[in-house]
Amino acid sequence: MRAAVLNTIPGELEIEEVAVASPGPHEVLIRVAAAGLCHSDLHFIEGKYPYMTPAVLGHESAGVVEAVGDQVTYVQPGDHVITCLSVYCGGCENCLTGHPSICTGAAATERTADQPPRLSRNDGEPVHQFLKMSSFAEMMLIHEHGLVKIREDMPLDRAALIGCGVTTGLGAVFNTAKVEPGTTVAVIGCGGIGLNAIQGARIAGANRIIAVDMLDSKLELAKEFGATDGVNAGAGDPVQQVMELTGGGVHHAFEAIGLKVAAEQAFGMLRAGGTATIIGMIPVGQNVELPGVAFLSEKKIQGSNMGSNRFRVDMPRYIEMYMDGRLKLDELVSRRITLDEVNDGFAAMKTGELARSVIVFD
Ligand SMILES: NC(=O)c1ccc[n+]([C@@H]2O[C@H](COP(=O)([O-])OP(=O)(O)OC[C@H]3O[C@@H](n4cnc5c(N)ncnc54)[C@H](O)[C@@H]3O)[C@@H](O)[C@H]2O)c1
Ligand SMILES: [Zn+2]
Ligand SMILES: [Zn+2]
Known part of the structure; x- marks a missing residue:
């Protein structure tokens, strides 16, 4: 099959022939219909986070089941699925207490070193799977706990997102921060992640939603997703601008870029008792600095990994929200591209102008 391989870090992706194994007992082979480009892929391409090479990148996808292992009963060939990198073991403390997105036993869902690899070059050299997924490929072979079955009338390019x-x-917004109706929310960074935090806040019933970005075009787009106000971070200190707009700060601030300074800004724009939720991937080795005195006013800061998801429950719910018109997904797709255009897609991401580029397979 054809796949986009990262051979050097930093580097570009190269389209190569990669062999995919047959499903083991708990594995599912998926024909990929669509795969979104996420900034997390770019962090690894640029070396801000380490990874093994060669690796097939991509982790945001939907497709159709092609074959299943002999122990798989949850799906069968022909089923439509969304994949999720929050592959869960189902037996660790975090899984059993309702927090499968921070599963500590997921290594058990991968193949061991003495088994043939899921992905390899035709000469047998193993190719690493990225985040248990590797979506930039015509086929994916993943553990059955890394996918959810979805209704077949859901368009797969939008399902991928x-x-x-x-x-x-x-x-x-829903699981990590648990935003309450009527509150005031700020979202720093209006890319694919930030726009969804904004529409999440709208669905959760926030009264005021302040979008923060460097680009006015993104602030306009954010308004389509439910932002009530826009703050251009390039036009002066965003903390001061948000403080002035709100007369004392927000209940919830979300960082959706992956910058130390933006995480500090998120904390800085809270009102007493407010909570900053850090979604962005801050480069490895960088520390976030906060004024200690702020804790006396009960300000809080927390991380959010993959939206603290319970994805087999959450994702079908999000599809219902799309189907009844509450969730905007059509507007999130800025460009549909081919696998060969993947590097152009990441170049466009660096400009900040796009919401999401989606690779669509024939
Ligand atoms: N925690 C998780 O589970 C998780 C999951 C997916 C993505 N992420 C991370 O979320 C972050 C956002 O991802 P994305 O795909 O939406 O990225 P993106 O590139 O699509 O969007 C980033 C946005 O931030 C804006 N921006 C850049 N610098 C800014 C600044 N100084 N101030 C204000 N705005 C600025 C850009 O204009 C752009 O609109 C990345 O760090 C990504 O790795 C985290
Ligand atoms: Zn991602
Ligand atoms: Zn677990």
């Missing part, structure tokens, strides 16, 4: 960006943004 639910695989990471939508679930991360909505889940940060």
Whole structure:
């Protein structure tokens, strides 16, 4: 099959022939219909986070089941699925207490070193799977706990976005921060993740939703997703601008870029008792600095991984929200591209202008 391989870090993706194994007992082979480009892929391409090479990148996808292992009963060939990198073991303390997105036993869902790899070059050299997924490929072979079955009238290109960006943004609001109706929310960074945090806040019933970005075009787009106000971070200190707009700060601030400074800004724009939720991937080795005195006014800061999802429950719910018109997904797709255009897609991401590019397979 054809796949986009990262051979050097930093580097570009190269389209190569990669062999995919047959499903083991708990594995599912999926024909990929669509795969979104997420900034997390770019962090690894740029070396801000380490990874093994060669690796097939991509982690936000939807497709159709092609074959299943002999122990798989949850899906069968022909079923439509969304994949999720929050592959869960189902038996660790976090899984058993309702927090499968921070499963500590997921290594058990991968193949061991003495088994043939899921992905390899035709000469047998193993190719690493990225985040247990590797979506930038015609086929994916993943553990059955890394997918959810969905209704067949859901368009697969938009379903793919639910695989990471939508679930991360909505889940940060619904599951991690538990935003209450009537509150005031700020979202720093209006890309694929931030726009979903914004529409999540709208669905959750926030009264005021302040979008923060460097680009006026993104602030306009954010308004389509439910933002009531826009703050251009390039036009002066965003903390001061949000403080002035709100007369004392927000209940919830979300960081959706992956910058130390933006995480500090998120904390800085809270009112007493407020909570900052950090979604963005801050480069490895960077520390976030906060004024200690702020804790006396009960300000809080927390991380959110993949929207603290319970994806087999959450994702079908998000599809219902799309189907009844509450969730905007059509507007999230800025471009449909081919696998060969994947590097152009990441170049466009660096400009900040796009919401999401989606690779569509024939
Ligand atoms: N925690 C998780 O589970 C998780 C999951 C997915 C993505 N992420 C991370 O979320 C972050 C956002 O991902 P994305 O795909 O939405 O990225 P993106 O590139 O689509 O969007 C980033 C946005 O931030 C804006 N921006 C850049 N610098 C800014 C600044 N200084 N101030 C204000 N705005 C600024 C850009 O204009 C752009 O609109 C990334 O760090 C990604 O790795 C985390
Ligand atoms: Zn992602
Ligand atoms: Zn677990």
